[in-house]
Amino acid sequence: xxxxxxxxxxxxxxxxxxxxxxxxxxxxxxxxxxxxxxxxxxxxxxxxxxxxxxxxxxxxxxxxxxxxxxxxxxxxxxxxxxxxxxxxxxxxxxxxxxxxxxxxxxxxxxxxxxxxxxxxxxxxxxxxxxxxxxxxxxxxxxxxxxxxxxxxxxxxxxxxxxxxxxxxxxxxxxxxxxxxxxxxxxxxxxxxxxxxxxxxxxxxxxxxxxxxxxxxxxxxxxxxxxxxxxxxxxxxxxxxxxxxxxxxxxxxxxxxxxxxxxxxxxxxxxxxxxxxxxxxxxxxxxxxxxxxxxxxxxxxxxxxxxxxxxxxxxxxxxxxxxxxxxxxxxxxxxxxxxxxxxxxxxxxxxxxxxxxxxxxxxxxxxxxxxxxxxxxxxxxxxxxxxxxxxxxxxxxxxxxxxxxxxxxxxxxxx
Amino acid sequence: xxxxxxxxxxxxxxxxxxxxxxxxxxxxxxxxxxxxxxxxxxxxxxxxxxxxxxxxxxxxxxxxxxxxxxxxxxxxxxxxxxxxxxxxxxxxxxxxxxxxxxxxxxxxxxxxxxxxxxxxxxxxxxxxxxxxxxxxxxxxxxxxxxxxxxxxxxxxxxxxxxxxxxxxxxxxxxxxxxxxxxxxxxxxxxxxxxxxxxxxxxxxxxxxxxxxxxxxxxxxxxxxxxxxxxxxxxxxxxxxxxxxxxxxxxxxxxxxxxxxxxxxxxxxxxxxxxxxxxxxxxxxxxxxxxxxxxxxxxxxxxxxxxxxxxxxxxxxxxxxxxxxxxxxxxxxxxxxxxxxxxxxxxxxxxxxxx
Numbered sequence: 219x220x221x222x223x224x225x226x227x228x229x230x231x232x233x234x235x236x237x238x239x240x241x242x243x244x245x246x247x248x249x250x251x252x253x254x255x256x257x258x259x260x261x262x263x264x265x266x267x268x269x270x271x272x273x274x275x276x277x278x279x280x281x282x283x284x285x286x287x288x289x290x291x292x293x294x295x296x297x298x299x300x301x302x303x304x305x306x307x308x309x310x311x312x313x314x315x316x317x318x319x320x321x322x323x324x325x326x327x328x329x330x331x332x333x334x335x336x337x338x339x340x341x342x343x344x345x346x347x348x349x350x351x352x353x354x355x356x357x358x359x360x361x362x363x364x365x366x367x368x369x370x371x372x373x374x375x376x377x378x379x380x381x382x383x384x385x386x387x388x389x390x391x392x393x394x395x396x397x398x399x400x401x402x403x404x405x406x407x408x409x410x411x412x413x414x415x416x417x418x419x420x421x422x423x424x425x426x427x428x429x430x431x432x433x434x435x436x437x438x439x440x441x442x443x444x445x446x447x448x449x450x451x452x453x454x455x456x457x458x459x460x461x462x463x464x465x466x467x468x469x470x471x472x473x474x475x476x477x478x479x480x481x482x483x484x485x486x487x488x489x490x491x492x493x494x495x496x497x498x499x500x501x502x503x504x505x506x507x508x509x510x511x512x513x514x515x516x517x518x519x520x521x522x523x524x525x526x527x528x529x530x531x532x533x534x535x536x537x538x539x540x541x542x543x544x545x546x547x548x549x550x551x552x553x554x555x556x557x558x559x560x561x562x563x564x565x566x567x568x569x570x571x572x573x574x575x576x577x578x579x580x581x582x583x584x585x586x587x588x589x590x591x592x593x594x595x596x597x598x599x600x601x602x603x604x605x606x607x608x609x610x611x612x613x614x615x616x617x618x619x620x621x622x623x624x625x626x627x628x629x630x631x632x
Numbered sequence: 633x634x635x636x637x638x639x640x641x642x643x644x645x646x647x648x649x650x651x652x653x654x655x656x657x658x659x660x661x662x663x664x665x666x667x668x669x670x671x672x673x674x675x676x677x678x679x680x681x682x683x684x685x686x687x688x689x690x691x692x693x694x695x696x697x698x699x700x701x702x703x704x705x706x707x708x709x710x711x712x713x714x715x716x717x718x719x720x721x722x723x724x725x726x727x728x729x730x731x732x733x734x735x736x737x738x739x740x741x742x743x744x745x746x747x748x749x750x751x752x753x754x755x756x757x758x759x760x761x762x763x764x765x766x767x768x769x770x771x772x773x774x775x776x777x778x779x780x781x782x783x784x785x786x787x788x789x790x791x792x793x794x795x796x797x798x799x800x801x802x803x804x805x806x807x808x809x810x811x812x813x814x815x816x817x818x819x820x821x822x823x824x825x826x827x828x829x830x831x832x833x834x835x836x837x838x839x840x841x842x843x844x845x846x847x848x849x850x851x852x853x854x855x856x857x858x859x860x861x862x863x864x865x866x867x868x869x870x871x872x873x874x875x876x877x878x879x880x881x882x883x884x885x886x887x888x889x890x891x892x893x894x895x896x897x898x899x900x901x902x903x904x905x906x907x908x909x910x911x912x913x914x915x916x917x918x919x920x921x922x923x924x925x926x927x928x929x930x931x932x933x934x935x936x937x938x939x940x941x942x943x944x945x946x947x948x949x950x951x952x953x954x955x956x957x958x959x960x961x962x963x964x965x966x967x968x969x970x971x972x973x974x975x976x977x978x979x980x981x982x983x984x985x986x
Binding site for chain 2: 386387388389390413414416417418420421424425427428431432433434435438439457458459460461
């Protein structure tokens with residue numbers, strides 16, 4: 219895209235964002251303790267972030283968004299006595315516990331359909347970027363991640379799992395949690411409570427380890443995986459914490475996994491066949507507190523594979539950095555995401571399951587004529603579009619804005 | 633009930649602080665001959681901690697002396713100023729409290745946890761209800777006190793956790809209270825009191841001399857011969873630096889470091905020197921452990937450091953598979969970095985076969 223087209227694209231996006239922030243009832247949801255938060259902004263066509271901003275009131279924040287029209291708006295998860303000061307002098311008072319569930323970090327087969335990578339040497343391929351270019355060996359390949367419904371469904375499942383573990387294991391009330399669609403590839407969860415606010419980084423890291431099952435020792439939960447280890451008193455589904463979740467995860471494997479899936483997680487063909495063949499009675503045994511027959515069918519190695527799989531199933535996949543960093547900036551709920559033009563959408567906890575990101579987070583009506591250089595298929599506002607290659611089309615404004623924000627299109631000039 | 637004997641066992645408690653206030657003693661009073669035992673006992677507490685990281689035996693002192701010598705010992709240690717000595721003192725007093733809490737009925741731990749440290753604790757049935765756990769501690773209080781405990785059993789994901797409460801045995805609660813006591817004492821003595829030592833000056837000077845004499849020989853500017861610091865894997869480097877800086881290591885951490893250093897060709901004496909700055913250094917015990925790992929004692933097996941997976945489980949992994957170039961064993965990392973294949977172990981080899 220040449221400079222003129224890029225300028226056209228930027229001014230179009232800025233105009234649309236400006237319209238959104240000028241609406242009397244935008245979905246903006248300023249964080250609690252607004253005046254003690256640091257705000258940061260990115261702007262169209264600029265590389266640098268404006269940081270260390272403070273707003274005494276929601277009205278002033280709203281006015282800033284209207285006048286300055288940033289491409290992306292963020293607030294600190296932390297509260298400070300002086301949010302405008304340099305980092306060391308801000309006076310940290312505590313921070314919300316925030317979680318980022320990003321489809322980037324989840325395994326999803328569809329990534330090979332919509333994600334691409336490219337190397338400076340000209341090589342390219344589908345799916346997540348390899349560590350090094352297979353052609354020239356260069357590292358740090360450019361990745362192009364596209365958003366898709368099934369990736370976001372996976373992310374939503376993780377979000378629901380996260381909420382459940384925080385509630386059941388950590389005793390965090392649902393009223394203390396707020397969930398948001400990030401406007402792009404994932405979901406955010408903010409926990410705001412006095413209890414949580416004071417936790418330091420190492421405590422938060424330990425919570426992350428807990429959620430992700432890092433450092434878990436299955437033998438402590440009655441599932442020894444040493445070569446000659448046999449399960450003794452196995453956990454039951456009602457046990458608290460990881461013990462109960464591991465018990466349920468093993469039941470799930472027994473109930474759902476066929477021979478092929480068992481082999482895929484590392485069981486020998488013979489063991490997989492034996493387990494799949496006796497699944498009902500093995501499951502009955504398991505739920506009755508007896509695990510030795512499963513251990514015998516699986517063999518030492520297979521048993522270890524089952525336990526490892528159970529840990530994977532029972533853990534919550536979150537971005538570890540976001541949660542442990544107590545000085546982090548996170549997207550302002552109700553603002554627009556500059557990568558897509560979609561709303562960073564506040565979701566009631568009850569509304570998560572029904573939420574459809576590609577319809578419910580759409581901020582604009584109307585149509586626009588744009589020129590698209592290249593685009594895979596996309597769905598937005600209940601309609602499907604594309605794929606396109608070097609063509610001029612009229613699309614609903616939100617779809618046009620999405621492609622423009624992604625750098626795939628520019629407004630058509632007659 | 634919290635009697636005078638409890639005040640003597642737990643002189644850091646809120647109850648003891650209240651008692652001290654009611655006694656209304658001033659530092660100057662310690663100069664009097666009547667109160668001489670208090671100062672003597674305080675000095676003994678400080679000295680024994682600096683030398684052995686242990687609190688001294690009771691040896692017939694009465695409760696009153698035991699209670700009153702505690703704040704005096706704290707004052708002495710704040711004048712001493714030496715950080716390593718202060719850590720050893722805090723550790724000695726904290727371990728002393730742990731010992732008492734383990735023996736005392738559970739009500740004591742509950743009372744101190746709640747009353748002195750503001751922990752949220754609930755008593756559960758304990759053994760009577762068929763569970764080994766006697767307490768439930770709020771997870772925030774749990775996390776605050778386990779941050780420095782590296783043993784895998786303290787990892788939250790290895791605990792029974794429900795609705796924000798973590799189940800604990802009495803002994804485990806006592807161990808976490810040890811952490812609280814340690815932090816509280818260290819915080820108090822590492823902040824200057826703003827007072828002048830005055831007539832305590834000679835005592836303080838003697839303690840400073842003692843702190844220096846136990847340390848003097850321990851510090852060495854460069855790494856032991858034959859050890860290539862740059863080739864150390866991140867996990868071992870963290871342990872090594874911690875040991876040199878006088879931080880105490882978990883049992884697993886100590887084992888991993890010792891076995892690694894042995895594998896890297898260091899002799900027992902050199903390894904023992906690495907541990908000498910540690911806050912809880914105990915010469916005899918360290919020697920025993922090192923010899924054990926060298927295969928000179930016990931099972932006569934020479935141990936290798938734990939593999940990466942095990943290090944990870946115990947929270948000792950400091951890098952990641954990728955950062956370490958995909959090795960599975962800390963020793964492999966070192967050998968790979970040195971680029972020389974397995975390291976010459978001639979000196980230790982000979983001894984082992986002999």
